[in-house]
Amino acid sequence: MFLKHKTYTTENAVCYKQVKTLSPYDFRYFDKDGFELNQAEQKFYYAMNHPITEDVLLHNCWQQPWYTLPKNTAGLFLDHAMILQRCEYQGAAREQIAEFAKEHPPAQFLLQIKPKWGIDFDLNAIAPDGTAFEVLHIEVDTYDYTQHTEQKESFEKVVEESDWADIAQEVWEQRHVWSKLHGFDQNHWKAKHILGWDEAEYLEKTITYK
Numbered sequence: 001m002f003l004k005h006k007t008y009t010t011e012n013a014v015c016y017k018q019v020k021t022l023s024p025y026d027f028r029y030f031d032k033d034g035f036e037l038n039q040a041e042q043k044f045y046y047a048m049n050h051p052i053t054e055d056v057l058l059h060n061c062w063q064q065p066w067y068t069l070p071k072n073t074a075g076l077f078l079d080h081a082m083i084l085q086r087c088e089y090q091g092a093a094r095e096q097i098a099e100f101a102k103e104h105p106p107a108q109f110l111l112q113i114k115p116k117w118g119i120d121f122d123l124n125a126i127a128p129d130g131t132a133f134e135v136l137h138i139e140v141d142t143y144d145y146t147q148h149t150e151q152k153e154s155f156e157k158v159v160e161e162s163d164w165a166d167i168a169q170e171v172w173e174q175r176h177v178w179s180k181l182h183g184f185d186q187n188h189w190k191a192k193h194i195l196g197w198d199e200a201e202y203l204e205k206t207i208t209y210k
Contacts, residue, residue: 001073002159007064007083008051011145013115015044016091027106032206035061035084035118040110044093054082062086066121067159074165075126076135083152084118084141086206112207116141117148119155125168133175135168136194137187141204158195167194 026040037045037052037060045052045062052062067081089097089110101107118141125135138155142148171178171190178189184201191200 001164002067002069004067004156005065007066009083009085009117009148013085013087014090015048015087015093017044017047018092018096019043019047022100024104027104030106030109032109033203034206035063035086037061040107044089045087050087076164076168077124079122079124081121084120086113086116088113088115109207112209114143114206114208116143116204116206117145119152121155123164125172127172133172135164135171136190137200138191139201139203141202143204
């Protein structure tokens with residue numbers, strides 16, 4: 001049912017090369033929670049040839065397509081499924097940022113990044129009455145590369161061995177339960193029901209403190 005794409009992840013998620021120019025504006029809009037890259041980070045990723053050009057969610061980040069789903073597949077449609085990575089800064093890149101941060105404090109955030117990896121999967125369906133609804137949406141981050149690969153492989157097994165048309169029907173039939181929940185509690189309910197997970201969304205902060 002799903003087409004799995006080849007993805008590349010590395011335990012050594014790091015930028016260590018300097019860039020030619022930096023400006024104070026480059027360091028605005030730093031994402032302290034997710035994987036979005038501001039202008040400064042994009043420059044360092046490009047210097048390392050890290051792949052940040054994939055158009056998945058119209059974000060600038062190290063994201064790779066994970067699964068796609070053909071159109072008109074049992075009333076299902078996949079909004080997105082991707083693998084994500086965020087780098088720390090070492091060597092010459094770290095020295096350049098640290099020097100810049102002396103006059104421009106927002107640059108300090110880059111020095112406090114802890115590398116992390118994530119999976120994001122959002123499957124939806126059309127109900128018999130034409131209503132669109134979310135079947136399952138998970139977002140899971142971790143600082144531990146081994147844990148990331150284990151989570152990814154475990155979830156892939158579920159994706160590839162499950163009958164998602166049946167799951168979607170069952171989720172829709174239970175809408176009297178989850179539709180009354182607020183915010184992410186709907187996602188948590190579905191993750192618990194389908195996967196046995198207590199949470200659908202577990203996001204690590206991008207920055208850490210001593």
